[in-house]
Amino acid sequence: MADLSTIHQPVLVRECVDLVTPALNRPDAVVVDCTLGLAGHAIAFLQAAPQARLVGIDRDEEALGMAAERMKRAGLAKRFVGVHAAFDEFSTVLDGLELNRVDVAFMDLGLSSLQIDETDRGFSYSRDAPLDMRMDTTQDFDAAQILSQYSESELTRIFREYGQERFSRPIARAIVRRRAIEPLKTSRQLSELVDQVVPKSHRAKGNPAKRVFQALRIEVNGELDKLKCTLPQIANRLSVGGRLVVESYHSLEDRTVKTFMAQGLNVDVPADLPVIPDDAQPFFEELTRGAIKADESEIERNSRSAPVRLRGVSLSRELPEHWRDRFDRSAEGGPQTTQHSHRKHDAEKKNDNNNHTGRRA
Numbered sequence: 001m002a003d004l005s006t007i008h009q010p011v012l013v014r015e016c017v018d019l020v021t022p023a024l025n026r027p028d029a030v031v032v033d034c035t036l037g038l039a040g041h042a043i044a045f046l047q048a049a050p051q052a053r054l055v056g057i058d059r060d061e062e063a064l065g066m067a068a069e070r071m072k073r074a075g076l077a078k079r080f081v082g083v084h085a086a087f088d089e090f091s092t093v094l095d096g097l098e099l100n101r102v103d104v105a106f107m108d109l110g111l112s113s114l115q116i117d118e119t120d121r122g123f124s125y126s127r128d129a130p131l132d133m134r135m136d137t138t139q140d141f142d143a144a145q146i147l148s149q150y151s152e153s154e155l156t157r158i159f160r161e162y163g164q165e166r167f168s169r170p171i172a173r174a175i176v177r178r179r180a181i182e183p184l185k186t187s188r189q190l191s192e193l194v195d196q197v198v199p200k201s202h203r204a205k206g207n208p209a210k211r212v213f214q215a216l217r218i219e220v221n222g223e224l225d226k227l228k229c230t231l232p233q234i235a236n237r238l239s240v241g242g243r244l245v246v247e248s249y250h251s252l253e254d255r256t257v258k259t260f261m262a263q264g265l266n267v268d269v270p271a272d273l274p275v276i277p278d279d280a281q282p283f284f285e286e287l288t289r290g291a292i293k294a295d296e297s298e299i300e301r302n303s304r305s306a307p308v309r310l311r312g313v314s315l316s317r318e319l320p321e322h323w324r325d326r327f328d329r330s331a332e333g334g335p336q337t338t339q340h341s342h343r344k345h346d347a348e349k350k351n352d353n354n355n356h357t358g359r360r361a
């Protein structure tokens with residue numbers, strides 16, 4: 001096997017270790033890495049917390065296999081369980097492992113360098129490949145299907161919402177026109193189309209197709225919906241003193257994480273209430289004072305770290321019952337309630353995935 005540490009360098013690994021280890025300092029402490037990838041962070045956590053066990057979730061089977069191999073080589077396999085699942089199945093995964101509470105939940109969102117570098121998965125606008133973009137290659141919904149099936153207004157919405165693309169409408173219109181002649185099949189065809197639509201005088205720095213590719217990737221993988229319904233599941237399963245630590249790589253993810261954490265950091269009552277009831281006191285403590293960013297030397301070594309925003313909170317007391325109920329409800333608002341059919345496929349797939357739960361990778 002190639003030396004994977006040169007393929008994927010974990011971002012802000014020292015800072016992440018410092019954030020998680022205080023909650024792992026007891027026998028049988030459990031950390032869930034919701035985005036195991038090639039286990040760069042996971043290995044560092046287990047090495048720094050010798051009493052802890054780690055559950056590693058990833059929707060990419062190839063990554064899981066490589067992570068398991070790395071755990072073995074590092075002599076950590078006995079303290080590791082790999083689970084093939086999407087992280088919005090967090091509660092189901094824990095139930096399958098008979099774990100009620102966990103001490104740390106960690107997320108390093110987005111793609112691994114392996115996924116970016118794998119040309120045949122179509123994530124990159126700079127390499128020609130089929131328009132796929134699935135993190136989970138067992139899912140049947142891919143980017144080519146979005147481009148061939150979504151209406152002009154749906155395409156416009158995802159480019160605007162998920163790509164913050166200024167020329168969303170003209171790009172969507174050009175896609176619809178083009179597919180009436182022949183379907184868009186490759187990343188190069190899509191990049192060239194965007195290049196023709198976006199006026200040269202209005203281009204931001206970088207490749208003009210960057211935002212369209214980001215939007216498609218988010219839509220194919222249901223990234224923001226999954227994140228939104230996973231965070232409340234995590235909060236409901238943290239032990240008191242347990243920690244939630246998240247690395248985000250674009251502003252939509254970071255805003256979702258920040259907004260979620262803010263619910264437990266602020267007092268939950270009208271400003272003019274004279275006495276704050278116990279039940280309404282904050283339940284999170286901030287560990288990072290805003291977001292931690294990578295410094296120049298890390299960005300120079302690893303350009304993937306440039307946009308990172310690392311945030312962490314700890315659960316400072318038992319969650320009040322009304323928050324528990326509220327989080328249960330927002331966790332349910334995931335795949336099943338969104339408008340696109342592929343989310344339904346994902347929900348249906350849960351039964352299959354559960355067969356993997358607890359698989360020792």
Ligand SMILES: C[S@@+](CC[C@H](N)C(=O)[O-])C[C@H]1O[C@@H](n2cnc3c(N)ncnc32)[C@H](O)[C@@H]1O
Pocket residue numbers: 008009010011034035036037038039040041042057058059060063085086087088108109110111112113135223226
């Ligand atoms: C940035 S990489 C993680 C890298 C890892 N921290 C390391 O150091 O090797 C993100 C991983 O999360 C996985 N992932 C992304 N979204 C996911 C989701 N909704 N459910 C499960 N895994 C997901 C991807 O497949 C990818 O392997």
